[in-house]
Amino acid sequence: MTEVGLVFFPAFDWAISHDHPERQERLLYTRDQIQEEGLFDHPSIREYRPRLATDEEILRTHVVLPSLHHTVAESHRIAAGGTIVASDLVIDGLVKHAFALLRPPGHHANRIVHGSRGFCVLNNEAIMVDHLRHRLGADLKVAIVDTDAHHADGTQDIFYNDPGVLHISLHQDGRTLYPGTGFTSERGGPGAYGQTVNIPLPPGTGDEGMLMVMERVVLPILKEWKPDYVINAAGQDNHFSDPITNMSFSAQGYAKLTELLSPDLVVLEGGYSIESALPYINVGLLLALAGLDYSKVQEPVQRLDREKQTKSLTEQVVRVCDEVIDFWQHRSEVKLEEVFGAGSLFQRQRQIYYDTDNIYESQQEYIRLCSDCAGWRVIYTSSTKARDLVGVVLLPWKPCQACSVEAREQQGELLADQRFSQVICVDPAANLHQV
């Protein structure tokens, strides 16, 4: 069995716009470096070609408005399809680890998609998780560790109430960076409370802090939760040279993190220091994933001393670690009715901004509080792009009998309601996406 399967797709002919960070050039130097280091034909690494994700594979995870063909481009389908190819390689035992080194990224894409948010349209990791469950069954436990500098708000949104998924996001504190969320108090919905784990880190956190979080929080949580698969959403914008964030991580740190985590699957997320960081992070990551010596990987421009983590910053990181792990250890003692109310429904309203496409979305969400399953959800959504109100009924991967019946009733009620221009019902375990 090959150590690492590499699904590399730099999309050399695609950009969001000419001078956008998501442009043709983004993975050029990474390609050059991997090629020059001889890693494309290293005996431990094998390269694979991505494919386009099918409608079915996308709609298992997403509700795309106004329609799939209107909103999703070929580039998004290839990125999503590449992660599916990567998961198949691991499931089929062809490789031990697979790395989907491709663009565009996905972790800011929510369940409901009106357009592009934070450069993302389709959530690659989420499509990957649902593909794993589609092939291996709804009982599968999958953990996502998102190490991008930005909070993985899209992934959080998708798995917020999903007991089959543990979502851990390490990121620069939302008070100082897009998308402004990802606080420790965001812990998941009533069906999966405590399985959304946010670790906001102070700007300037470097190798020491990131590795401390791994050792004190991430690894112990994973050890306890025992996932069947671990996915690393490997954003590389926490590098000290990244132009759009303020973190201080290095290629060596990233390789060490990869070695510690030893994820089954890795998916590239952000990372826009395309010359000074990405080539070296990706070489280090590949070597670490393949169990090879990465000790000599080093960026051409070294981190300045003042960019190294200060003592007070380390203390802040320690406090975050303590808070997160403390809650994790006591999560089962939380009385859910104190958090979500004692009634049969929990409801919330949200405004979601799509920065890349300049769209505003309004959501009204209802979650059925059920003691036998994660409960059905109903979401009313409308946006400045598709003004008509759309009703969405979502079933969990493992619905109880009562929730299955009730969800159908909900669907019937929405269909009868003149306010909705469209009603969509998603039952992922039955592979059903009904419009």
Next chain:
Amino acid sequence: MSEFYKIGIDVGGTNTDAALLCDSEVVALVKVPTNHNDLLSSTMQALHKVLDHYEGKDPLQLHLSTTLSTNAIVEGRGAPANVVAVPGPGVNLKSLEFPFPILELGGYMDHRGREVSPLDLHQIAGLRKALGEDEARALAIVGKFSQRNPSHEQRLKAELSKWHRGFISMGHRLSGRSNFPRRIVTTYLNASIAQHQLDFLGVWKDVDRAPLGEILILKADGGTMNLEDSAERPIESILSGPAASIMGVKALSLCQEKNYVIVDIGGTTTDLAAVVGGEALFERDGATISGYKTLVPAFLVRSIGLGGDSALTYEEGQGITIGPRRSGTPVCLGGEQLTPTDAAVALGLACLGSQEKARQGWQRWGATLGVDGSSLARRVLQAFTRQLRQAVDAFYEELENMPLYTIQELLHPPELRPTAVVGLGAPAPIFIPALGEDLDLPWEVLSFSAGANAIGAAAARATVGVTLRADTERGSVTIPEMGYQREIHRPLFFSIEKARQLAEEKTREYANFRGYDATGEVYIVEEESFQMVRGFRTVGQTHMVRTQLRPEVHRVRGRTK
């Protein structure tokens, strides 16, 4: 008009073939057994035999496809060579476990060819001692990203030449492609077989060359190089045998299809190659020889252990399997073990040795299995076709999984599948028609299928190519193969068109410099062009243009004069 004579010689594993061409006609085709202990004597024997058919007076050109370099590498007979590398940070060279020692020097060149840290001059001074007493031992100098900026390699050579007396090979001169481990291997092997090549050339200086004129060496990419070049870049002469066969197909085939599969069936192995859009496909990075991955440009050829003399095994439930082992002499020629060739002979599909012996052989084996001898022979031929077909399918599956990096290519991948089969090699007339039928494709067995390799060698022409890389932000343009590095004076105006133009010009200059006819078409093998944006502002462009002087073949008519 005077007639133009040429000789092609291909030294193969079993036989050495020689062809004498006059313009586009085959005058003679001869064959002598290859003497592995003395390749030169086989070559001379074939040469003299074919020269018997030459009645002209003018000097004639000799194209040689030898297995000399290939064998030296495969048999581990290359001379020890020292490798001095400038790896910079990255993959730890020691972890790659090269089967030869490498002296590492300090210095760091980045992916755009910018010097991050200079060569460690202190270490250079110490090299003389580190390299040992032998000042004449061949030397390979290789830097990471030297194809983007060869100055470290050049400086090192200048320093070392002050005392070193032997052959020095620099990585950037051998290839403009990216792949540092392959560059190390290529340069090392080049240095290691340099002396063999010089000895070989020495012999040709001494022999009575009349009526020979120019002598050219066949390369793995199907082109030829002159003797001076072969002394500098002997590594390019590896794997010329399969290249000779492909050139034979290009010279002889009447196939009109754009895509076809070339099936070269030999005694022990069958080689597959793919022609797409009229051109034989090349290896993505370079040739692999005896486990060594190199940057030597080479046709993409996959070898399978299936041939006319392959061993047969019968297993209950499994049926008959052919190869990959080679059997001894076929039964029809007095051997012990039945082979696919014996099946063809027994069924009257081929004339070789004694048909009676072959028939008896099948009857004896058939009796032990309780089947009729001729039906067993037929089954062997069917098994051969089936295995060949599986190999062809696997070969195309591999090709179809080659990585693609653009959305356009992924949405519209190039059509690779063949619409015809072209076969050569002595057993081709037996097996190719059945393979064509099985694949449901038209087929062709080359005329002179048993000597097409020698004809291909004779029909080949020189190939020369360069890799131009321009970086307008840095304001530099590099052509590593030529050791060329210049400043761009007006970077803003250095467009991709300009890069193409310069690449073509330089390709011709390089061909002329090396003594080749540079009048042919220069075509672009590969091209890339990117805008470099920093902080929402375009700061430059990077262009890469890889060219080739089209490796034309002389078309040869499929009949003897």
